[in-house]
Amino acid sequence: MTAFTNRGRRSVHGRTGVFAWPLCLLLAGMTGGVHAQDPATTDAPASRMPGPSSTPTTFSAAPASPMRGALAPAAPLLDPRLADADVPWPARSELRAALAGHPRIAEAAARARVLAAGADILRAGPHETVVRTTQVRRRVDNPGASYHEWQLGIERALRWPQRAAADRALADRQTAVGASQLEDARHETARELLRGWFAWLRARDEARAAHEQTALAAQLADTVRRRVQAGDAAAMDGALAGAELERVRAQALLARSHVDLAAAWITQRFPEIALAVPDEPPARANDASIPATPPPTERERLRTAYVERHHELALARAEARRASAQVERARAELRPDPSIGAYLASDRGAAERVLGIGVSLPLAGPARDAALRQALADEQARIESARDIERRVLASFDRDWVELTARTAAAFAFAQAASAQQDAARQIGRAYALGESSLPDWLAARRVAGDARAQALSARWDAAETAARLRLDLHELPGFDD
Numbered sequence: 001m002t003a004f005t006n007r008g009r010r011s012v013h014g015r016t017g018v019f020a021w022p023l024c025l026l027l028a029g030m031t032g033g034v035h036a037q038d039p040a041t042t043d044a045p046a047s048r049m050p051g052p053s054s055t056p057t058t059f060s061a062a063p064a065s066p067m068r069g070a071l072a073p074a075a076p077l078l079d080p081r082l083a084d085a086d087v088p089w090p091a092r093s094e095l096r097a098a099l100a101g102h103p104r105i106a107e108a109a110a111r112a113r114v115l116a117a118g119a120d121i122l123r124a125g126p127h128e129t130v131v132r133t134t135q136v137r138r139r140v141d142n143p144g145a146s147y148h149e150w151q152l153g154i155e156r157a158l159r160w161p162q163r164a165a166a167d168r169a170l171a172d173r174q175t176a177v178g179a180s181q182l183e184d185a186r187h188e189t190a191r192e193l194l195r196g197w198f199a200w201l202r203a204r205d206e207a208r209a210a211h212e213q214t215a216l217a218a219q220l221a222d223t224v225r226r227r228v229q230a231g232d233a234a235a236m237d238g239a240l241a242g243a244e245l246e247r248v249r250a251q252a253l254l255a256r257s258h259v260d261l262a263a264a265w266i267t268q269r270f271p272e273i274a275l276a277v278p279d280e281p282p283a284r285a286n287d288a289s290i291p292a293t294p295p296p297t298e299r300e301r302l303r304t305a306y307v308e309r310h311h312e313l314a315l316a317r318a319e320a321r322r323a324s325a326q327v328e329r330a331r332a333e334l335r336p337d338p339s340i341g342a343y344l345a346s347d348r349g350a351a352e353r354v355l356g357i358g359v360s361l362p363l364a365g366p367a368r369d370a371a372l373r374q375a376l377a378d379e380q381a382r383i384e385s386a387r388d389i390e391r392r393v394l395a396s397f398d399r400d401w402v403e404l405t406a407r408t409a410a411a412f413a414f415a416q417a418a419s420a421q422q423d424a425a426r427q428i429g430r431a432y433a434l435g436e437s438s439l440p441d442w443l444a445a446r447r448v449a450g451d452a453r454a455q456a457l458s459a460r461w462d463a464a465e466t467a468a469r470l471r472l473d474l475h476e477l478p479g480f481d482d
Contacts, residue, residue, distance in 0.1 A: 087464055090197065090273050095479040098272040099189055108185030112178030119171035125164065127157035127337065138348070147349040155341020155358065163337060166329040173322035180318040184311040187472075190480040193270055194472055198465040200262035200275065205457050207259045210252035213450050217241075217248040224439065237439040244443050248450075293408045299401060302474070306397045309475050313393050316386040323379040330375040336362035400470050407463040411456070418456040421449040 090098075099105060136149040159167070224241040227233035263275050294302065307313065338361045345354035425445040431437035471477040 087468070088201070089479060092479045094273050095193075098193060098270040099186060099480075101272065102189050102270070104189050105182070105185050108182045112182045115174050115178035115181075119175045122167045122171040122174070125159050125167060127159065129154065129156045130341075132343075147347070147351075149345070149347050149349070151343060151345040151354075153341055153343030153358075155339055157337045157339040159337050160332065160335055162335070163329070163332040166325070166332040170322065170325040170329050173318070173325040177315070177318045177322050180311070180315040184315045187311040187481070190472060190477075191469065193266075193273075194465070194468060194477075194480060196262065196266045196269060197273075198461060198468070200259070200266055202458065202461045203255070203258040203262045205461070206454060207252070207255040209450075209453060209457060210248065210255040213248045214245075214252045216446075217245045221245045233439070240439055240443060244446075293405055302401075302470075303394070303397050305474055306470075307390065307393055310393045310473065313386070313389050316382070316389045320379070320382040320386045323375070323382040327372070327375045327379050330368075330372040334364060334368050334372065336364055336368075400466060400473075404463065404466045404470060407459060407466055411459040411463045414452070414456040414459040418449070418452040421445075421452040425449040 089095075132151075132153040132155075134151040136151075138147040138149050139145075140147070221238075221241040221244070224233055224237050228235055228238040266273055266275060338359060340357065340359050342357045343354075346352070347354065425442070425448070428437050428442045428445040432439060432442045468477060472480050475481045
């Protein structure tokens with residue numbers, strides 16, 4: 001329902017009148033609304049979840065991160081050895097190109113531009129200037145006459161200052177949500193690349209170890225074959241050595257297929273990353289290749305930084321702040337915006353001139369109250385969602401911390417076990433050469449030693465990946481989070 005009123009002055013036979021209301025209000029409405037004359041209303045309403053806001057209107061696929069710039073300290077929180085212990089990383093240029101050109105980040109950048117354009121709409125306001133004109137031909141029977149009459153009007157709805165301030169605050173929050181979404185997409189893409197990279201490194205080292213075991217098994221089979229031919233070994237030993245060679249060849253083929261699968265995944269998801277398998281021997285699972293563990297005294301400090309820099313939590317909090325701004329906007333809309341206009345009319349063939357203004361004001365109905373209740377409920381849902389994500393983030397840090405400590409300790413233990421098994425296998429080999437041990441015993445020892453070495457390599461890469469993931473979440477992994 002809309003209430004309206006018209007005020008004007010009619011001029012007859014050339015006599016003129018004046019406006020009953022000043023036209024300055026109309027002119028103010030034509031140039032941006034009443035709120036443009038009230039600088040005090042430019043501040044955003046207080047939010048239930050205060051936080052920083054920004055008003056950028058354009059986004060690129062890989063902008064400078066406000067979070068990284070604001071929170072990154074001068075010195076790293078973690079020892080770089082946590083993720084750099086003998087880990088071959090891709091080139092920085094390849095990492096930047098892979099992340100900047102990824103479709104997920106491009107999609108997030110486009111969605112951020114959508115939100116930025118929506119923020120510009122909110123700042124501009126929903127009202128537009130309306131121009132109306134009417135042309136009429138009047139015919140009078142007595143006395144017979146015909147008149148040309150017309151009317152020209154212009155009007156615009158004006159935002160109340162409180163409504164304009166709420167719109168600007170919501171626009172700022174909406175823009176901040178777009179920036180958070182872009183940062184979250186970039187971080188999740190970097191995590192995905194990190195997982196794929198370590199999967200390829202793990203498969204590569206397993207394939208190298210399998211290739212080395214195949215060479216040793218071939219050498220053993222050839223030695224046993226010569227001994228069988230010389231009559232120094234039973235034919236059964238030759239059969240066992242040949243079967244062992246086929247077994248390790250099958251393992252090598254399987255390991256190579258794992259490398260191909262991991263490489264194919266990286267090539268498809270991140271074609272900018274160049275992969276190559278050098279001919280160097282597999283990495284030794286020794287103490288130097290196992291990442292260091294941060295001291296327990298650093299746990300609380302790292303937990304605080306982890307929460308502050310977590311992109312999913314930052315996005316949830318930005319969504320909650322936007323919902324709070326939406327509540328303020330819905331509350332401001334309980335007071336409808338008025339419309340003001342002016343009109344000029346010519347009656348009876350210009351014998352009468354009419355000049356006046358009109359004002360209309362919608363009468364608020366139950367829909368506005370329902371919109372406020374809806375905004376309040378959505379705000380509560382967003383706040384609870386942010387609280388839930390914060391708990392999940394804290395649990396994620398505790399899990400990563402426990403995993404890093406446990407996997408580092410396991411990597412040391414497996415490295416020592418692999419070294420002991422290698423020594424035992426060499427001793428049994430020497431005993432077999434002297435005739436003091438059987439070939440099955442030697443083969444069994446070699447299998448145990450090979451399994452121990454594979455476990456040591458796997459534990460080493462598990463510890464290195466956990467450390468790298470923690471550094472990435474703290475925004476301290478070069479290349480992945482530049």
